[in-house]
Amino acid sequence: MAPYEPEQDTSEAGQLRLGRRKAARYVVPVAVAGVAAATIGLVPALATSGDPDLPKVTAQELIEKIAASDTQQLSGTVKISTDLGLPSMGGMAGGFAGGGDAGGGEGGGGSAADPKNKLMELASGTHTLRVAADGPDKQKVSLLEDAAEYSLIHNGDEVWAYDSASNEAYHAKGFQVSGDKGDKGDKGDKGQAESPAGMPATPEEFAEQALKAVDDTTSVKVDGTAQVAGRDAYRLVIEPKQSGSTVGRITVAVDAKTGTPLKFTLTPSSGGAAVIDAGFTKVDFGKPSASTFDFAPPKGAKVTEADEHAALSRDFKGRDFKGRDFKDHDFADKAKGGKEFKEEDLNDLKVIGEGWTSIAELRLPGGQGLPTAGSGDVPPDAQKLLDSLGDQVSGKFGSGTVFSTRLINALVTDDGKVYAGAVTKDALVKAANAAH
Template sequence: MAPIDSAETQGDPTGATTRADRMRRKASRTLVPVAVAGVAAATIGLVPALADSGDPDLPKITAQQLVEKIAASDTQRLSGTVKITTDLGIPSLGGLVGSLGQGAGVSGSAAPEDRLTELASGTHTLKVAADGPEKQRLTILGSSSEYSLIHDTDEVWAHESGSDEVFHAKTGGGGHEESRRGAAAEGTPRQFADQALKAVGDTTSVTVDGTVRVAGRDAYQLLIEPKQSGSTIGSVRIAVDAENGVPLRFTLSPSSGGKAAVNVGFSQVDFGKPAASVFEFTPPKGAKVTEAGDAAGQGAAGKEGGPLAGLLPGGLAGLEGTDGAEGGAAGGVKTVGEGWTTILRAEAPGGADLASAKGSSSLLDAFGDKATGKFGSGTVFSTRLVNALVTDQGKVYVGAVTRDVLVRAADADH
């Protein structure tokens, strides 16, 4: 781990230790994938729980010690309510997901990859529970129904109340194991915190920023900020339980200001053992059960990557060298830049044919802004966090960076 900037709550410089680096790597977990084409839309965000009034008076702690506290936390039992929202400046995906599902012939599917994408936008409330690595449950509370994803030992079940569709998977490897991991970790502040800690490096500042109460618990606030200019991410704040080191709230704010873009936090949490009945499930009478092996795209909820893949430093590295889209370059994709200004470069479907097909009144122009440079011309598509430049020559540059950084990357690649 690179040096951490704040030694104590009030902030003195301190160095990192080899042991702490090992613990940070241990804490880092890779979960839900974010595909290149959908990096903005698939970024799952959660709304923070309201902090209790009054900041607790806690013993001083260094940033290094707080990172170690998160890494060393072995709490495996909890239950509670998570308040969720995201504001990336894109439309709600709920209706889009349903439309795509019907077009693909999977209307009413209970498979996790078909339903958890809905968390990528809007406001949601989740009920979560865990009893060790073999029993977890997540329930998305809707206005008229509930969608539950349950992992119990060697089985994963998913079902929406009132529906006759049930998804089932046996764990033990491949896509089935990925479904289990998705059920185990989706929707908790820990998931986001672990991904954020992977960003700690030479381009990152880490400090302790006071204390707070979250869901009735005393917590320290860990502040992670880019040292580089050009990132659309302004800061990441993690409220860490002062007693057990469990992340209670995660807040990602854009560099442009305004309200947080990605948040997740407990409004209520209990670290006692949940009742065994919480993890039990029997398909309703007459329900259609879809086995994981029969569901297209199974395991999307648990593949390697994480919900912040592509946003935080290192998140795009795992995609480098993968095959490009059909019609793209044989060399696939690669990353350019470093740290918080890392950009993914790929070939758009159709490649150079895009130039001849694209006119001034094209669909691309209608939804984006024109950009020019040494690379030629192209269109920039923007959200609050992720920007993408599609050149008329068929190259695509995507990252949690500003428009200017994208243009400079395209110029350098010309």
């Protein structure tokens, strides 16, 4: 079906932002930066069929419809996959994330059910999630695997996570919804809690981030209709107007009745399969059963309390490591040639450019380039991964290495500067040259 309207001019960007009260600009567009830890690739024709005949709407009206949506209850199945163009990391991902010891023994990576480790699996491959929500205090996400299931349940002030493969559970009390302690959110926030895992898992969460990137550097339009999970939807298209961005376009399928995003797709400017696609294959806006959010650890399950895990991590930092006294300052000294990590190094952040071509510039702690396997600071397997991802470049800034994905690229110079963003390699080199 043909688009309902021509591409909107930048003069309307201000109105679009008013229609989306939470559309605050990020230094690097959140539609990209928020997806750096967990990006999702294309699953063709996710339960879509036909182009329903719906009343015409403008982009501003559709954004306002999303903002006004107050969907508190739903359940369904979401299919997501990832295509960042990274080589397979095999079992290294768990080790880097701190989950090398699935059993959570001494010196290990804590509980195998810890959400911070487990849900990083969404950063690659294709996955199916079952989701359910009943207001701001009850949510559940289950990651379905071949012969196992991982569930994350938020009920009131408690969060439970259970990994059936290892028969381990993770428990946290005192969980709060977004905002200050005790704040249940206002209607503008739809009263929803932040994900306990700190990462988006549904089309709505991805769309929330994408809409924050709408500004004068962005084109927004309604591009026809679609049917997703058996429901009629409008297609909202968000595109950078600037050249040099790795983002080609973002498409959000918006439920025509409720205003709830049903599908989110991010296509890179380089073409090919999408980097991000998260869509419902089934969805029901009825109230889920109260028992959906009940959980008790199965008999024999190992339960790790969040405060116990934190204590274990603190204790591990002072443990003897390969015959050496392993302390924070000691590690800093050895990893950076005797120079300690300083907080001001991490806070010295600058932003070059604006909008979709924003580039973050910062200094590595110690003012030096990347450590190498030759210096003994990097394990050989990690060095192989870095070498497979990096391209050597040079310019007025000197020399360095560009680490590339299909979405986020980063230039690390030999003198300890980092330039990163959802931009091309050429844009990074140009920014580094201009900064010297």
